[in-house]
Amino acid sequence: MRTRRQEEQRKENKWKRKMEEKKQREESKRREEEEMQFLLTWISRPDHFPLEVSAIDEETIRQVEAAILEDRRITVRQLAQDVDINVRSMDKIIHDHLHMRKLSARWVPRLLTPFQKQERVQCSQALLTMYQKNQEEFFDRPIMQDET
Numbered sequence: 001m002r003t004r005r006q007e008e009q010r011k012e013n014k015w016k017r018k019m020e021e022k023k024q025r026e027e028s029k030r031r032e033e034e035e036m037q038f039l040l041t042w043i044s045r046p047d048h049f050p051l052e053v054s055a056i057d058e059e060t061i062r063q064v065e066a067a068i069l070e071d072r073r074i075t076v077r078q079l080a081q082d083v084d085i086n087v088r089s090m091d092k093i094i095h096d097h098l099h100m101r102k103l104s105a106r107w108v109p110r111l112l113t114p115f116q117k118q119e120r121v122q123c124s125q126a127l128l129t130m131y132q133k134n135q136e137e138f139f140d141r142p143i144m145q146d147e148t
Contacts (some may be wrong), residue, residue: 029123054089055085055086055089056089056093056097058094060083060085061093061097061098063082063083064079064083064090064093064094064098065098067079067082067083068136069101076090076091076094079094081111099111
């Protein structure tokens with residue numbers, strides 16, 4: 001059984017521990033705020049960051065486009081090494097500026113040119129005409145090359 005004195009001592013110790021913990025938390029919070037303020041001050045200095053230099057310019061885009069048209073199976077890493085820019089910038093050039101994507105290990109334009117669209121329409125019309133002339137035998141005869 002605890003005496004009254006022991007009970008008071010226990011409560012006092014408990015109170016001291018709580019106060020010490022509170023003091024430590026406040027001190028820790030104060031240090032974090034000071035560090036954050038220091039970092040914000042340091043980062044906001046005009047000489048901290050150099051002027052942003054972008055690897056994406058018209059000349060680089062032309063180089064990438066020429067390299068892709070020369071070899072459509074080239075990889076992004078190889079392109080980045082050839083042009084001497086990072087892979088992330090290369091991805092941005094290919095997808096956002098050249099509007100290309102990788103299909104079956106080849107870079108192809110995402111959008112067809114007007115000439116390609118017209119060529120597809122003409123080919124489809126020719127096939128439709130051939131089908132309408134001879135519907136029964138149309139699918140029995142394979143087409144191996146352009147017969148126009």
